[in-house]
Amino acid sequence: EALAPEFAPHGLTINTIAPGAVLSGITEQAIRAGARAGAYASNAQACKKTGGVSPDLTARLVEWLLGPQARAVTGRLISARFDQDELRRKTARVSKDSNMFRLRRIDRVMFAPVRP
Numbered sequence: 818e819a820l821a822p823e824f825a826p827h828g829l830t831i832n833t834i835a836p837g838a839v840l841s842g843i844t845e846q847a848i849r850a851g852a853r854a855g856a857y858a859s860n861a862q863a864c865k866k867t868g869g870v871s872p873d874l875t876a877r878l879v880e881w882l883l884g885p886q887a888r889a890v891t892g893r894l895i896s897a898r899f900d901q902d903e904l905r906r907k908t909a910r911v912s913k914d915s916n917m918f919r920l921r922r923i924d925r926v927m928f929a930p931v932r933p
Contacts, residue, residue: 818892818893818894818919818920819892820892821891821892822892825891829891830882830887830888830890830891831891831892832882832890832891832892832893832894832895833893833894833895834875834878834879834882834895834896834897835894835895835896835897835898836870836872836874836875836897836898837869837870837874837896837897837898838860838863838864838867838869838870839864839869839870839871839872839875840864840865840868840869840870841869841872844861844864844865844869845861845865847860847861848861848862848865870897870898874897874898874901875897877897877901878895878897878901881901881905882895886908887908889908889909889911889912890904890908890911890912890918892919893911893917893918893919894918894919894920895918900918904918
């Protein structure tokens with residue numbers, strides 16, 4: 818969020834993508850490590866049980882963000898799993914609303930919406 822306004826005059830957009838729990842080789846390693854991996858091992862087990870999030874979701878989001886339709890989307894925190902469809906539907910609104918797809922949306926107390 819903080820860097821996006823700094824780089825905007827140079828035509829650069831900066832966004833953060835939260836891919837979700839992706840089933841990968843690291844997931845398998847954490848499962849094999851068991852207790853040595855701590856809480857990550859149980860999270861890895863849950864990821865394996867549910868199948869995890871497809872890395873294709875993140876790839877599609879990256880591809881879309883690099884395209885011309887997303888030129889006004891910058892300084893956002895985007896969940897590849899949960900936000901992608903809404904972001905595509907509301908791109909024009911997102912570019913004008915400084916509170917959409919920001920870190921502060923997570924908690925209405927600590928990260929309250931910014932009032933102009």
